Amino acid sequence: MAQILAIHSFRGGTGKSNLTANLATALALQGKRVAVIDTDLASPGVHVLFGFTPDPGQPTLNDYLQGDVPIVKCAHEVTPEPVKKAHGHIWLVPASMDSDRIARLLREGYQVEKLNDALFSLSESLHLDLLLIDTHPGINEETLLSTAIADCLLVVMRPDSQDYLGTAVAIEVAERLDVPAIRMVVNKLPQHFDTEQVRERVASSYGVPIGALLPLSEDLLTLASGGLAVLSYPTHPWSEQVRGLASELLDSVL
Amino acid sequence: MLSIDLDSLPSGPLSMAGLLSIEPAELRRLLKGGLRRGLSTDDLQALLEQEWQSGMDAPPVQALLAALQQRGWFSWEGDRWKTHLG
Numbered sequence: 001m002a003q004i005l006a007i008h009s010f011r012g013g014t015g016k017s018n019l020t021a022n023l024a025t026a027l028a029l030q031g032k033r034v035a036v037i038d039t040d041l042a043s044p045g046v047h048v049l050f051g052f053t054p055d056p057g058q059p060t061l062n063d064y065l066q067g068d069v070p071i072v073k074c075a076h077e078v079t080p081e082p083v084k085k086a087h088g089h090i091w092l093v094p095a096s097m098d099s100d101r102i103a104r105l106l107r108e109g110y111q112v113e114k115l116n117d118a119l120f121s122l123s124e125s126l127h128l129d130l131l132l133i134d135t136h137p138g139i140n141e142e143t144l145l146s147t148a149i150a151d152c153l154l155v156v157m158r159p160d161s162q163d164y165l166g167t168a169v170a171i172e173v174a175e176r177l178d179v180p181a182i183r184m185v186v187n188k189l190p191q192h193f194d195t196e197q198v199r200e201r202v203a204s205s206y207g208v209p210i211g212a213l214l215p216l217s218e219d220l221l222t223l224a225s226g227g228l229a230v231l232s233y234p235t236h237p238w239s240e241q242v243r244g245l246a247s248e249l250l251d252s253v254l
Numbered sequence: 255m256l257s258i259d260l261d262s263l264p265s266g267p268l269s270m271a272g273l274l275s276i277e278p279a280e281l282r283r284l285l286k287g288g289l290r291r292g293l294s295t296d297d298l299q300a301l302l303e304q305e306w307q308s309g310m311d312a313p314p315v316q317a318l319l320a321a322l323q324q325r326g327w328f329s330w331e332g333d334r335w336k337t338h339l340g
Contacts, residue, residue: 001291112270120291143340144270161328170256177273178283 002035004119006150010166010227012043012137013171013217014156017243020134021049022230023154024081028088032129035075035122037061037093037145040136041105044095046226050078054085062096063137064118065110071118079117082231091126093118095148099207101220102166112141116149132254139173147174152181154211158188159198164205171206181253185212185245190216212245214238256280256306256314260321267340268327280305281318288328289336298335 007020020036028034038046040059047053054060058076061071075091083090096102119131133146147153153174167184174182178209184202191194197211202210217238221230230239258281264272268285276282287293287301295310304307310314322328328337 013284111339114290116339141339143291144274148270148273148286173274177286178284 001120002123002131003134004131004149004250005152005154005254006133006146007136007154008135008143008147009156009163010139010170011157013136014158014163015214016137016156016227017046017134018049018225019154019156019185019187019214020132021046022228022239022242023246024090024130024132025083025228026243027130027132027250028083028090029078029086029243030085030246030250032250033089033127034130035093035126035128036132036133036134037119037122038095038134039142040160041065041095042102042136043144044097044102044109045225046095046134047092047097047220048091049228050080050090052076052078052092052094053229054097057102060094060096060101061118062101063106065114066108067103071122073111075122075126080228081232087127091122091128093122099211112145114142115142116145119149139169141231144173144177146180146245149178150179152183152249153179154183154185154189155208156185159190159193164201168205182208183245183249183253184208185211185214186199187214188216211248214241214242221227256308256312258314258318258320260317263321263325265325268325268338269340272279273337273339285322285337290334292331292334294334294338 007016010018024034024036038044059069059074061074064071064074075093079090079236123131135143135146155167155170159168215237219233219236230242233239287294300311302315326338
């Protein structure tokens with residue numbers, strides 16, 4: 001059974017999807033079989049990082065949740081060449097980018113229990129080691145489920161006052177749901193911020209281990225979600241820290 | 255020891271928001287345990303022992319399982335005890 005890693009943020013714009021895609025790649029570079037499932041159904045985006053756009057007729061998560069397409073048919077292999085050389089695999093279960101489909105899903109909803117069953121079916125069918133869930137920001141039925149079934153929850157935030165407050169809510173929910181392991185990731189840390197001060201503030205605010213403090217990066221802004229930083233800029237401090245986070249998770253949590 | 259006022263449990267389908275707000279924590283953990291793949295009978299037995307120092311045959315446990323089943327929240331399915339979300 002694959003280990004489930006949910007990547008969540010209370011607010012949007014934290015770089016959650018970017019982190020999810022790069023972390024999946026860093027884990028797969030260690031030879032792991034990894035799937036990424038985009039449950040940010042209202043505003044999907046992680047597929048862009050993998051350079052994947054579902055063609056018309058290519059099944060997405062929406063076809064499983066609101067139809068009868070088996071979840072494994074909604075998973076598309078997106079393994080980059082360097083990951084193949086490392087004997088890793090990445091599959092992506094994208095959400096539909098079709099505006100009618102998004103609207104239908106928001107209008108009609110779906111049985112959240114179906115998402116639970118999908119993860120375990122996918123894990124078995126693809127012999128996964130790890131399953132990463134890119135969640136919708138905030139708290140809703142789906143994010144609560146993703147949190148409840150996760151072996152590890154990564155909470156992503158920016159060093160921003162609104163994020164500090166909202167993140168406290170996300171952590172409180174996770175603790176109430178007895179998530180076995182929680183890690184904080186502070187992303188988009190401006191260069192002039194005192195890293196140690198941020199580390200102390202986060203540690204004292206939440207009492208949860210810090211997984212990584214990732215710098216705000218001009219290079220990542222230039223990449224503009226057009227690729228994976230851990231592959232395009234492997235020696236960049238952001239990428240090095242994401243790889244470090246992947247190793248730490250594999251060693252101590254997953 | 256298991257001591258839950260079963261009449262105080264809400265009726266109707268279980269949502270994740272509902273599960274989050276359920277008290278006591280032991281019951282929340284039982285329902286959470288029924289997510290994912292669900293629980294084998296051995297898993298359930300171990301959980302009951304850990305949370306309430308009770309076995310499945312204890313009358314309060316039987317009453318709890320019946321109340322959860324009646325609400326459609328937690329039931330035996332083939333080979334697992336599973337939590338159902340409405």
